[in-house]
Amino acid sequence: MASVCFYFQVHQPYRLRHYTIFDTGMDYFDDHKNAEICTKVARKCYLPANRLFLELIRQHRGRFKISYSITGVLLEQLKEYAPKVLDSFRELADTGCVEFLTETYHHSLSSLYSPQEFADQITAHRQLIYDLFHQKPRVFRNTELIYNNGLAHAIEQIGGFDAILAEGADHILGYRSPNYIYRPPNSTKLKLLLKNYRLSDDIAFRFSNRGWAEWPLGADKFAQWVNAVNGNGYVVNLFVDYETFGEHQWEDTGIFEFLRHLPIEILKHPDNDFKTPSEVAAAYPAVDVVDVPYFVSWADIERDLSAWLGNAMQHSAIRELYKLESIVREANDPQILDCWRRLQTSDHFYYMCTKWFADGDVHKYFNPYDSPYDSYINFMNILDNLRSRCRSLISAGPSQGSPVAALS
């Protein structure tokens, strides 16, 4: 049996506006740019891809299934800038063939810095998914598939989850295959679904690469690779950025045509099917424990935290951000809390990455900054302003405002 498990990450951050040390306003975010990017990605990716998946689901009458994790910050922006996309996600939800996962509302690194904040953001995201799509998510995926034993433990403590998605990195699996189900060492209930990065990256990164030996990749060829898993595993976890379709891989690469034919080709083999992450977790037993003492993620070739926490600026920025947690809560102002949370989105730290600066690469994608230095300066200036706002609110005495309710 080989089940194909599609999971798409759907996310756009609230990009910051240019903010100097001389600015004093609380308009930290670049509304214009965010609207522009949101509508552009909606046009090139979200709308056509949603339309295609809806067609495929209808065409295959319940045999084709997919899953999404859509961040809270994107859902907010879609509501404001591209409500049609939100409608089409609702339509997908109504088919019963689409599962929505939960992650931190703000696509944050809070799992690394604040257990309280981590739990709050998960609660907020679960609520939002329920409100929009009437589903109670049972599967968790952390920001950029950041994962270790500690994260599994934290998720088990928070409760309500059957499975976690993570990267099927070679250094945690060793000789083992990502095509089985595993469990964390410190948990009895949770299952681990690990990304098959070879097949996932064939679609996400190599699809249009004419220098690749397998180019051009057709749905039939890809289906044969999936068929080869029969007898050697239960599931092929294809975890990719949703923007792969139409944005990373433009329409003229044939990516949509590839998708259109993929279900038919996969289902030609009688032992194949499509499952959502919850169905995979319910259908297959965990074959082994995977011990992950160190963090893994799906970013860059290192598959670790170095994309967000690889240099001194990144560490300094995020430390200063979470240092504000107590005064942000004390200030008890919904707008301030919301800003502070939007600043937690991992993209802000990704922009500060200097690892690949010399070559330039995917870190450039929708990166609003000319250099990692500029992004750090901008972030720190905003943090500085936020800090002084909190302080002046606190010194002005107990707030008359309502308790925190920024997320709804």
Add this chain to the structure above:
Amino acid sequence: MKTRTLMLGWEFPPFISGGLGTACYGLTKAMDRLGMPVTFVLPRAMPIRFPAGEESPAGMEGSGEHYQTHLRHMRIRAIPSTLTPYAPGQSQAAASWRRAKATGAATLEALGEATRAVYGPDIRQEVQRYAVRVMEVAEEEEFDVIHAHDWMTFPAGIAVSARTGKPLIVQVHSTEFDRSGEHVNQYVYDIERQGVHAAAKVIAVSNYTRNILINRYGAPPEKVEVVYNGVEFNGQTEASFPRTWPDKTVLFLGRVTMQKGPEYFLFAAKRVLEKMDNVKFVMAGDGDMLYRSIELAANLGIGHRVFFTRFLRGADVDRAYQMADLYVMPSVSEPFGIAPLEALQHNVPVLVSKTSGIAETFRNALKVDFWDINEMANKMVAVLRYPPLQEMLRLEGRKEALRFRWEDSAARVSDIYQHVLSGT
């Protein structure tokens, strides 16, 4: 057979007053290390004499016009000439402009007059005289190509090329538009244009300069090659004297001329001091904008925070760098910009204007539009306030700066010679 070069260059240590001399010296030394034979023609106002027992840094020995150097493949031919790369008349011109201003006659016309007078009345004769003397030297020398650096040597290069039939390569370290903005000196512009068109190949020190040559001088794009400058690495690592002062220091080091944007540095300093009070600004260098800059600092009310050191040499330059937390190059138009690389060599992070050659190719520097005072101040404050930023700009910047090697520039120049000689 190695290509033999007749190099029409400028300034050798210890007489270096700016980037042109540094570049000629660095390039020629690296060509020497690659074993490329060079006869270096050097204009000198006076015969070179070094105090007894003191060796010149270039290791020049000999008397009269002929010098041997410690560089194995290079010979120096000194030519008596008063040409200097930075117009001897500049300070008089500025003085006459200030006078004009004081007498209320500071009109655009007067300013134009001053600009035209920058090179002094004798410049045309001097450029001619220099060309004649280079022709004489060329009669006695054997060479395959002529390599001329910046406009004052172009007429000589053109003449020698016409006489000998050897190909001329001109290298442009700065154009009249860099030095004078839109008030170009027509005489200088014409020479630059002739040089660029007469040359078999033109070497620009950046794409920034290459574009000016194409757009403003009508140079055929296929003829203009970019060869970036390098920086001499002297193995310096850490500050040799401990920092004891509490104040932060921001450094401007370069000629204080319109081209270098000193007033933008001061306007930005003023804004920085609105946010931080423990900052000192050091302006090191001379130039025709020096007195105006001193006045400007006073008028802005930051005179007590800005220190003018005049022109610095040797150990004083090192000391200035060692004091600095940030080096700023706010140039209005900078063909390349070796100084930021030197600052990084001294472990000082850099902020450079986007209108510079270095900005197009260097990543680990802060970059700003020279006119954007707010942004310049914003970035200055950030470097002074956030140690991780300063540290990363310093470490990564230094690493990157060390990759600018004169040997690579010399190898590119050698390739260009080969292409010219083989007619491709």
